[in-house]
Amino acid sequence: MKSQFIKLYCGLIVSIVLALVLMQALLLNLFGDAQDELFQQQMASYRTLVLETTDQAERRMLRMQTLAEDMGAELLPAEEDELYEEERRQVLEQGLLVLNSDEALCYFVLPGDAQIYRLQYREDNPLLDQLYFFENMTILAIFGALGLVLAFWLYRFGRRLTALDQTARAFAEGDLSVRASMASHAEVGSLNETFNVMAQRIEKLLSSQKQLSNAVAHELRSPIFRLQCQLDMLAESQDETKRQGYIKGIEEDLQELSDLLEELLQYARMESADLRIERKPQDMVNWLFELIEHVQLESHKPIRFSHAAPLHKCRFDAHLFQRALQNLLRNALRYAETQVNVTLSIMDEGLQIHVDDDGPGIPADKREDIFQPFLRLDASRTRDEGGHGLGLSIAQQIVQLHQGRLTVSDSPLGGARFTVAIA
Incomplete structure (x- = not known):
């Protein structure tokens, strides 16, 4: 200092x-x-x-x-x-x-x-000598006062920096809960607040990565265990019918692993800070109609599409947005009893897309949690229904990349309603 x-x-x-x-x-x-x-x-x-x-x-x-x-x-x-x-x-x-x-x-x-x-x-003019003396003393007094003020300011500023440095060192050593003081006597401009925001994001990110790693290990354990069992039984069995059943089971487990890895890669891509979206004007009605026709081929449950607005062009990344809407539609088809409805409407703030199903619905106290990766709420929404719990999380990230919002509420059909709102 x-x-x-x-x-x-x-x-x-x-x-x-x-x-x-x-x-x-x-x-x-x-x-x-x-x-x-x-x-x-x-x-x-x-x-x-x-x-x-x-x-x-x-x-x-x-x-x-x-x-x-x-x-x-x-x-x-x-x-x-x-x-x-x-x-x-x-x-x-x-x-x-x-x-x-x-x-x-x-x-x-x-x-x-x-x-x-x-x-x-x-x-040797005494008046000039006196004038020069007072002039020099005034300059010295000004510089001395300036030095005292500067020393006092640096002392206080140094104490604040030292406290912030100690907080940063503690955070670097692994204490992720430590935060910089927001008291007025300890603030270094907006640096304390910026540090706390950064620390909170890092803590949340590391916690999310830890949970994700545990969830991935859990998700991989079951199909790998089934693969190992079926391979052992395939090697021991002489019955051709049973062998074909084991081979089919192995293929299904391999497909499950492939789907899981694809979703993990997509999720990691959404988490990447380097991801950039390419927003281009699209005819939303025709685009949605083609997407629904494509997804409809995967299920016998009907998807009904309605819109009360004329053709409307909207700027979005067609590739990413298609992935988000596909995840929402497949999620609705997975839990719907008989039907899924898609509604397009124009609001003052932009477009809204509602995806409704007549399934079991989602409890109000669980609606924020469903966007967390690998989360399944209860027995009515298990892996037996398909999926790995990443679809809604990926959909939310894509919508947020478009500066939009993805929310969930009660559906008029009795199940869940997912609403995408973008400008």
């Missing part, structure tokens, strides 16, 4: 000094001529006053010396080489020439005297 203080303090001092130098140069450039003109008028007034109040050359010179002493200046004869020829001519013609008002340096002559005199502040 000391090195940071030195860097900041030196940087501030250099910045202030540069600002003062630039300001002085700017003021000199803007008002330097006016300042010289004002000083020249002042000196001309002194000269005129002396000339009008004193008629003798010696008394005039004495009077000028008195005025110079009152100003804290000195009056000296100018050397021959002090002035250029043009400057000397101006002094002799005008009687006065100001060269540097900052040092109160001017040249003048008195009538009847060819000698040019120089008027300037004395180097």
Whole structure:
């Protein structure tokens, strides 16, 4: 922290000094001529006053010396080489020439005297010494106060950073529950809040991955165990009919594993931060009609499609959105008793697609949980019905990628209603 203080303090001092130098140069450039003109008028007034109040050359010179002493200046004869020829001519013609008002340096002559005199502040002027002293002390006081304020601010800021650093180290060492303090005396801008949001997301992600790993292991265990049993029985059996049954069972288990791996890959793709969607305008009515016809081939339960709106184009990623709607339709067909209804409607905020079934429905207190991967609510929704519990989770992720919402409620048919709302 000391090195940071030195860097900041030196940087501030250099910045202030540069600002003062630039300001002085700017003021000199803007008002330097006016300042010289004002000083020249002042000196001309002194000269005129002396000339009008004193008629003798010696008394005039004495009077000028008195005025110079009152100003804290000195009056000296100018050397021959002090002035250029043009400057000397101006002094002799005008009687006065100001060269540097900052040092109160001017040249003048008195009538009847060819000698040019120089008027300037004395180097041992006590008034100037006092002025410079107070000026230097003021600068030191300002820099000292600035250093104290900066040191106090850095001390408090350093304590906040240290606390945040300790929190980050604890989180890195495995304590995923630790959070940065949100108290006003401990905040480092919005960094504390940002850290907490990041920590919460990481904790949730790691927890989700752990649950997913456990669920995947559980899902793989059953078909692998069945495969092993059927392979053993296939090797021991001599009955051709039984052997064919075992082979068919093996094929079904392999297909189940293949479907599971496909859903896992799709789920992992949805979880990827690099996933980008390509939204293109689509005729939603025709697109939905073709999708329903395709899914209808998989089940004898009828899917009825209705829409109260004219043809409407909507921008979405057709490939991903097809996967989401397929999952919803297959889920509805899986649990429907006799029918599935699909309704397309236009709302003020965009499109809504309702997928209704007349199955057992979903309890209100379980409707948020069904979008978690590998979750099955009860005996009415088991793996005997097919699926691995990833379809709804994938559908929700796809809808969210389109800045939409996927919700579940009671269906007019008596089962569950899944509603997709997109702009």
